[in-house]
Amino acid sequence: MILFFDKIRSFRPLFLVFLVALIFYPLHASAHAYSASYTNITMDEKKTEVVFTLDTLSIFELIPKLDANKNWVLEKSEIKKERHHLEELITEGLTLDVDNKEQTPTVEKMELVKKQNKEFLSVTMTFPAFAPGETVVFNDGFYFNDTATNYVNLISASYRGETSEAVLQGSERTWTMLLTEVQQEQQSGAGSSVQPDKGGAGTGAAAKPVEKSATSSWFSFFKLGMLHILTGYDHLLFLFALLLRKQTFKQYAAIVTSFTIAHSITLSLAVLGVITLPSRFVEAVIAFSICYVALENIFRKEIRHRWSITFVFGLIHGLGFASILKEMAIPKSHLAVALVNFNLGIEFVQLSIVLLLLPLLAYLFKLKSSRKIVTYGSYAIVAMGAIWLVQRVFM
Numbered sequence: 001m002i003l004f005f006d007k008i009r010s011f012r013p014l015f016l017v018f019l020v021a022l023i024f025y026p027l028h029a030s031a032h033a034y035s036a037s038y039t040n041i042t043m044d045e046k047k048t049e050v051v052f053t054l055d056t057l058s059i060f061e062l063i064p065k066l067d068a069n070k071n072w073v074l075e076k077s078e079i080k081k082e083r084h085h086l087e088e089l090i091t092e093g094l095t096l097d098v099d100n101k102e103q104t105p106t107v108e109k110m111e112l113v114k115k116q117n118k119e120f121l122s123v124t125m126t127f128p129a130f131a132p133g134e135t136v137v138f139n140d141g142f143y144f145n146d147t148a149t150n151y152v153n154l155i156s157a158s159y160r161g162e163t164s165e166a167v168l169q170g171s172e173r174t175w176t177m178l179l180t181e182v183q184q185e186q187q188s189g190a191g192s193s194v195q196p197d198k199g200g201a202g203t204g205a206a207a208k209p210v211e212k213s214a215t216s217s218w219f220s221f222f223k224l225g226m227l228h229i230l231t232g233y234d235h236l237l238f239l240f241a242l243l244l245r246k247q248t249f250k251q252y253a254a255i256v257t258s259f260t261i262a263h264s265i266t267l268s269l270a271v272l273g274v275i276t277l278p279s280r281f282v283e284a285v286i287a288f289s290i291c292y293v294a295l296e297n298i299f300r301k302e303i304r305h306r307w308s309i310t311f312v313f314g315l316i317h318g319l320g321f322a323s324i325l326k327e328m329a330i331p332k333s334h335l336a337v338a339l340v341n342f343n344l345g346i347e348f349v350q351l352s353i354v355l356l357l358l359p360l361l362a363y364l365f366k367l368k369s370s371r372k373i374v375t376y377g378s379y380a381i382v383a384m385g386a387i388w389l390v391q392r393v394f395m
Helices: 002-010 012-024 056-062 076-081 083-093 217-230 233-244 249-271 279-299 306-326 332-364 370-394
Strands: 036-043 047-055 094-098 106-115 118-128 135-140 152-159 162-169 174-181 207-211
Touching (some): 056 118, 076 083, 076 106, 083 106, 162 217, 162 332, 217 306
Antiparallel strands (some): 047 118, 106 118, 152 162
8 A cells, every 4th residue: 555655655746737827828729829820722614713711710810809608619610700700801811913913813622621629710812814925923922020930831723724822921911923935846847947936825835833832842732841849849858858858879869860751651652642540540649649758757666679669650750740831732843843842841941840859958966966957857748748648539
């Protein structure tokens, strides 16, 4: 009996930290604390359709009075009641110009959709048809004056079978497309040369959107990968928990390498559509991985072969990384560049964090109280992971 109560007392710090974290941690907080929107632009001979999809938490930030019952859930009745304000928000936040003339949209419908277990508001708008030779400029003004925002807009545009993608974030909120004719060969006899077709839209020549953004497409996806890991607090906490316990440099290198290889594999397979798992399951396992590693820090006398469990959990974390790219529906012809640079952005931030942490941890391990600091720090990590786990399983 005495032994039993001794074991209970050993868990007391964990329960205290968990209780404090539960009191001060907001119930609706997300482990991926950024505002994400998706814009699909479809242009044909009859009209231009723009489907803009924004997460509902961002909607509540932009129109606080919309959530009348304060339950952090956007309901159909709230959309109906505040439709005018929602239309005003969307049409003023987004503009579409053609040859420097702003176009007036018609809002066709609003509906709630679910993406990766999160609620989004999808708004469908129509504009007049655009013709080859015209310059189309899309502007996104959401959160533009908020310097601390992590807002990102992922754009996919198509015109007569040709597609293009872009990522708008930070201060770069303008995307320009020049609709140009595809040149056709017209031979009129021996020795004739190829002449450009200047006949306009009626010639039957296909047109394609050419990106003229200030930032190249590859760098946009590189920055998106950086943003995704920087705002992926669960991934960062998992990485920190892996490094917190004292190990050799060789062990640290093996951990970072195995995590990189593992999440790169499943990130690629998930975006390619080879692997699909329910997002609720993926997010729950990610939270569990944080708890597991932190508990190892507390109760294992010696840490060995941590690279193996890191690889297993890294496979699941890769599926979490893939969620934002999967929603863009990037064509396979463009997917390789987007995927490689997105992953490079993740790796750049991850490696930078590790290089910053290792000297600090080396100093920590020299302190007499280092073991206590590691133990209580791990208790705090367990508490945070447990809260996320409860949220993702039951809420």
